[in-house]
Amino acid sequence: MSITIAQLTDTHLCCHPDAELRGSRPWHSLKAVVQQVAKINPDYLLLTGDLADRGSPSAYQQLIDLISPLQIPTYWLSGNHDRLSVMREVLVHSLFHAPKAVLLGGWQLILLDSTLANSRFGEGEISPQSLQFLAKSLEVELPTLIALHHHPLPFGIDWLDQMQVQNADEFLALIDRASQVQAVVFGHIHTAFHQQQGNTHFYGSPSTCLQLDLPQATPKDKLPGFRLLHLHPDGTHQTEVHRVMV
Numbered sequence: 001m002s003i004t005i006a007q008l009t010d011t012h013l014c015c016h017p018d019a020e021l022r023g024s025r026p027w028h029s030l031k032a033v034v035q036q037v038a039k040i041n042p043d044y045l046l047l048t049g050d051l052a053d054r055g056s057p058s059a060y061q062q063l064i065d066l067i068s069p070l071q072i073p074t075y076w077l078s079g080n081h082d083r084l085s086v087m088r089e090v091l092v093h094s095l096f097h098a099p100k101a102v103l104l105g106g107w108q109l110i111l112l113d114s115t116l117a118n119s120r121f122g123e124g125e126i127s128p129q130s131l132q133f134l135a136k137s138l139e140v141e142l143p144t145l146i147a148l149h150h151h152p153l154p155f156g157i158d159w160l161d162q163m164q165v166q167n168a169d170e171f172l173a174l175i176d177r178a179s180q181v182q183a184v185v186f187g188h189i190h191t192a193f194h195q196q197q198g199n200t201h202f203y204g205s206p207s208t209c210l211q212l213d214l215p216q217a218t219p220k221d222k223l224p225g226f227r228l229l230h231l232h233p234d235g236t237h238q239t240e241v242h243r244v245m246v
C-alpha cells in the first residue's frame, strides 16, 4: 500500500504565538498549514528543521500543541536555528520521534543530521559518524528517502549556497553508488526546488511561514507551503507542493 508523508519545514516558531518574523507570523501560518494537512490526513509527518527560530522551549511546546491533535506519527530533525538539547527535552510526546532511520510502507526513511555546531552563517555539514551511518543504512536494498535540513546541491544564489552542506561531495558520492535512493528532501532554502541527478530526485520545500525572496516569484510562490510525498510499494514516488492562504 502506498503511503503519504507531509513534509513541513522551517516553521521558525518564536517565543510567543503572536510574534512576527520579517512580515510573517509563524504560529498563525503553521496553524493554517496544519488545518490544510488535516484535510489530507497523510500517514506521517516529516519536520525537516528550523522548527524554532531561536530554539526556545516555548516554540517547541507550540509545535506539539499545534501538531499533536492531528494524531499523525511525526518524525523530526533539527536545523541551524534549532537547539537540539532543548528539542530533546521538550519534544517528548508519543507521536514525536527522531530516529536515524525507520522502515515505512516498504521504504527506508533516513533522517540525517546536517547541523554544524558553531556554524558561522548557518552552513551545514554531515559528520563522519553520520556519513558512516548512511553508508551502513544504504546496505538495505529498499527504496529509500533521505531527509536532512540543509541543501546538498547548490541552489544558484551565492549567499544561500554558502549555507549549504559543506561536505556535500562526500554525501553525493554515497548516493551515487546507491541506486535505491529515490529521493532526498530538505528544507533550509525556504522555496520549492527540484533537480534530478542519476536515479535520485532532490527536493527543496517552502517554509510554512517565510519564503525566499526571488525576483521571479509569483504571488503563489510567496505563500506558506508544504510538500506531500507519495511513496509507492514498487519504489516509485510522486510529490507535489501545496500552498496555503493565511
Ligand SMILES: [Fe+2]
Pocket: 010, 012, 050, 079, 081, 188, 190
Ligand atoms: Fe529556515
